[in-house]
Amino acid sequence: MIEVLSAGALATVQDLGRTGALNLGVGTSGAMDPLALAAGNILLRNEENAAALEIPLFPFRVRFTHSTVFAVTGADCAPRLDEAPVLPWWAHRADAGQVLSLAVPSTATWRASRVYLCIAGGIDVPSVLGSRSTQLRGAFGGLEGRPLRDGDRLPIAEPPGRAKTGFGITPPGLALPLEVDGLTAVRVLPAAEYDSFTPSSHEALWSEPWKITSQSDRYGYRLAGPELRPQRPMELRSHGIVPGVIQVPHGGQPIIQMRDAQPSGGYPKIGTVIDADLWRLGQAPIGSRIRFVLCSWDEALDASAATRRWLSNARRLVELYCNQGAVR
Amino acid sequence: MTTDLPQLSLLGTTALLFEAPGETSLTTQCRIWALALEAGRLPGVREAVPGMNNLMIAFAEPPRHRGQIEHRLIELWHALEPLPVAGRCLDLPVVYGGDGGPHMADVVAHTGLSVDDIVAIHSAPTYTVYALGSHPGYCYLGGMDQRIATPRRKVPVLRIPRGAVSIGGSQTGVSASDGPSGWNTIGSTEVAFFDVERTPPALLQPGDCIRFKTIRVLR
Numbered sequence: 001m002i003e004v005l006s007a008g009a010l011a012t013v014q015d016l017g018r019t020g021a022l023n024l025g026v027g028t029s030g031a032m033d034p035l036a037l038a039a040g041n042i043l044l045r046n047e048e049n050a051a052a053l054e055i056p057l058f059p060f061r062v063r064f065t066h067s068t069v070f071a072v073t074g075a076d077c078a079p080r081l082d083e084a085p086v087l088p089w090w091a092h093r094a095d096a097g098q099v100l101s102l103a104v105p106s107t108a109t110w111r112a113s114r115v116y117l118c119i120a121g122g123i124d125v126p127s128v129l130g131s132r133s134t135q136l137r138g139a140f141g142g143l144e145g146r147p148l149r150d151g152d153r154l155p156i157a158e159p160p161g162r163a164k165t166g167f168g169i170t171p172p173g174l175a176l177p178l179e180v181d182g183l184t185a186v187r188v189l190p191a192a193e194y195d196s197f198t199p200s201s202h203e204a205l206w207s208e209p210w211k212i213t214s215q216s217d218r219y220g221y222r223l224a225g226p227e228l229r230p231q232r233p234m235e236l237r238s239h240g241i242v243p244g245v246i247q248v249p250h251g252g253q254p255i256i257q258m259r260d261a262q263p264s265g266g267y268p269k270i271g272t273v274i275d276a277d278l279w280r281l282g283q284a285p286i287g288s289r290i291r292f293v294l295c296s297w298d299e300a301l302d303a304s305a306a307t308r309r310w311l312s313n314a315r316r317l318v319e320l321y322c323n324q325g326a327v328r
Numbered sequence: 329m330t331t332d333l334p335q336l337s338l339l340g341t342t343a344l345l346f347e348a349p350g351e352t353s354l355t356t357q358c359r360i361w362a363l364a365l366e367a368g369r370l371p372g373v374r375e376a377v378p379g380m381n382n383l384m385i386a387f388a389e390p391p392r393h394r395g396q397i398e399h400r401l402i403e404l405w406h407a408l409e410p411l412p413v414a415g416r417c418l419d420l421p422v423v424y425g426g427d428g429g430p431h432m433a434d435v436v437a438h439t440g441l442s443v444d445d446i447v448a449i450h451s452a453p454t455y456t457v458y459a460l461g462s463h464p465g466y467c468y469l470g471g472m473d474q475r476i477a478t479p480r481r482k483v484p485v486l487r488i489p490r491g492a493v494s495i496g497g498s499q500t501g502v503s504a505s506d507g508p509s510g511w512n513t514i515g516s517t518e519v520a521f522f523d524v525e526r527t528p529p530a531l532l533q534p535g536d537c538i539r540f541k542t543i544r545v546l547r
Contacts, residue, residue, distance in 0.1 A: 022377045022386060024530045025460040025504070025522070128524055137507050138464035140524040192337035192345060215486075219508060235479055235497035237352055238461060238468050240377040240384025242342040249510060251482045264379055264461030264468075266480060266496060267510065272340035300341045301390060 001065040002119065004152040005099065008057035010217070013123050013142035013154070015051040017259065018131035027263040028243060029133035029141065032056075032114055032218060032282030033074055035172050035307065040073035040118030042315050043091045044163045045322065050122030051132035053148070055115040060102040062117065064094040068156065069120035069163040073171070075105035075112035075283065088115075090168030110173030111184060112283035121159035136218070136260055164322045169314050172279070176310060180291040183209055184284050186277040187295040187303060191245065191269035193234060201228040205270060209289040210254070216286055218260040223290075227252035230268055238266045244273035244281075246292075256281065276303035334405055336398050341390045346401055347382040352498065354470055356381045357458045358410030361534060365411070366404050370397060378459040378534060380468050380499065413456060415536035420502065420517045422451065422493055426546025428516030431481075435495060435512055438478045443547060446514065449473045450493075450500065451540040457532050465504040465522025465530045469538060472500045484510035491516045493540065502538075 004011075016037065017030025031037035031054055038048040053062075058077060064070075072079045072088045079086050080101045086092050094100060102115055125132050125143055134142025143152060178185045194202075204226040215222040228248045241247075245257045247267035256273060257265070258281070273281055274295065284290055295303070335347040346363070348356045360378050367385055368376040374388040391397055424447045425432045435446055455469035462468070477498040485508065488494070492503040496511035503509065504521035517540075521531045532538070 019386075020375055022375050022384070023460060024464060024528070025462055025466045026464045129529070135464070137505055138522065138524065139505070140464075189338050189340050191339065192335065192347070233479070235477075237347075237380035237382060238459075238496075238499060239345055239347070239379035239382040240339070240343065240386070240461065242339045242384075242386070244340045244342070249481075249483060250479065255484075262462045262507075263377070264384075264459075266499075269339075272338065272342075275341050297338070297341070297394065298392075301392060304341060304390075 001156060002154050003063045003065060004148050004150060005061040005063055006059055007148040007150050007152065008055060008060045009147065010057055011053055011055045011060060011148045012134040013051050013125055014054045014133045015131055016049045018129055018133055018135065018141070021129045022240065022263045025263065026129060026135065026138060027261055028259060029131065029135050030259050031116065032259055033116065033279040035279040036074040036116045037118065038311055039169060039172070039314055040071045040116050042311065042318055043071045043169060044069055044118055044120040045160060045318065046118070046120065046122050048311070051125060052116045052118040052123060055102060055117065056113065058102055058104045061099055063099045064096060066096050068094050069159065069165055070094060071118045072102065072115060073118060074115040076109045077102040077105045077115045087168055089171050091163065091165045093165045107285065110171055112173055113285040114283055119156050120163035121157040124155040124157035162322070167321050169317065172310060173283070176306070178277070178280060180293060183289050183291045184280055185291040185293050186273045186280050187300060188246065188271040188273055188292045189295060189297065189300055191271050193230065193268040194270050196230050196234060196268065197270055198229045198231055204228065205292055206294055209291055211289050212284055212286050214286055218258055220258050220261055221256040221281065223254045223256065228254060228270060234268045236266045236268060238264050241265045241269070242272065244275065244278050245269050246271045246273065258282070274300040274303060276300065276307045334402060336401070339384065343387060344385040344397070345382060346385065352381050352470065354413065354456055355410060357470060358413065359405065359408060361411040362408040363401070363404055366408065367401060370400065372397070377461070379461060380458050380470065413535045415457065415533070417454065417537045417539060418532065419539050419541050420519055421543045422515045422517045422540045423544045423546065424515035424542060429514040429546070431512035432514045435476060435478045435514055439476055441476065443545060446476050447542055447545050449476050450514065451542045455500070455538045457534050457536045457538065459534055460530055463505055463507055467501060467521065467532050467538065468499065469501055472498060474498055478512050480510040481512065484508050488513050489516070491518050493517055
């Protein structure tokens, strides 16, 4: 069990998301940075999809009621176990009664804003429609379908009993960087209405920085930048959409759909941030600026393959380290 | 963009969007339902999700070469028989206007019709559930009279309440839970469209229908 002492705001239980319920109108939810969640689970020798806590606002504090192996991934939030500083992206053991404190992330080491607290065994909330992720709009999944509050107690599944401590991995923010002019960049595939926008809108999309405004959350990122204009107004029939879709409402300021986005919509779509780069977006802080990079289908699939390679390499190194320890 | 051919486009690497040609119609939607059944069984497809005269194909694994599945979808589209409508009908009592219908004035301004006309036109048809989407249990309805069509809002509203009856472009619907929306809310009703404890969790499914019963008009 872990007990939340200070919940901050909008912290939720997430796994890699809920698939297969789109026909009920249920979106995917899941970690905004799936790479940090999967890598944290790999460090603990959990299944990659084990549920963890996603923490966007700080300070955040939890108490471990039992001896527990854990890892803090995502942003660099100067974690402390009781008073002692501990490394992020590293497997640690906490003794029963110890308190873990997470502070406002530093972006001096790598640029990220969300933290994942992964626990050996995973957070043991019930799986609803195939996932433990919190569905905020539907108020189910996670812990009672809501963000965490002070005093919440979260059950931990029985760990496989083989998690080890004392090692870590390099965060993808350092291992897989992608920047243009010093700004976080994400790759985009043009979507259905791309050709219906004006040439100057295309020019702006690819060459201007886009600010992530304060009206941005797990549902979507509302961006500020030059106005994007269709050649003529469009009213579309509602259709399925996915996280990463860049909609352009009639006001001309784009909105990127994120993990809690509705699974359908009708605003014109100028493009879609590729699946392989959604973690970069999930970690981009409010107020920061990002750049869009045009890519091809093949490049997008290659990017997904590169991400998978990075994860399987992490898995391989962790297994190597742990088995070596067993022999010694 | 008038063409007799379906349009295919990408939703990143996660999904493909298939859009039927022509005016929105129930006949086309019956073909979309038929296509969804077949497309959901194609290799590499996780889920085929009907929209309004369109279909999203969500990949379990995106294919390196898209040509094959695109070709197969178009082939199926031309070969398939429409699935017949067979559903039940739900009557929903609606209070139009007032605090529960904050954008009625925008619909009046856009259409040039009176509140009474809008209410009469909106509550006249029997609406068919074309698809579920947007949020858990939400129904996309076909059959709205185009005289009350009103563009989606320039900037989406951050929160409209469960039970909100709204118009977005040429469509209408009822919010199943509180949340953001770009549609114009003209009234409110009370109904539980979704309950995760229920099997199936969604109250209605494609092919069912809804009738709006006016209980009051507030000005």
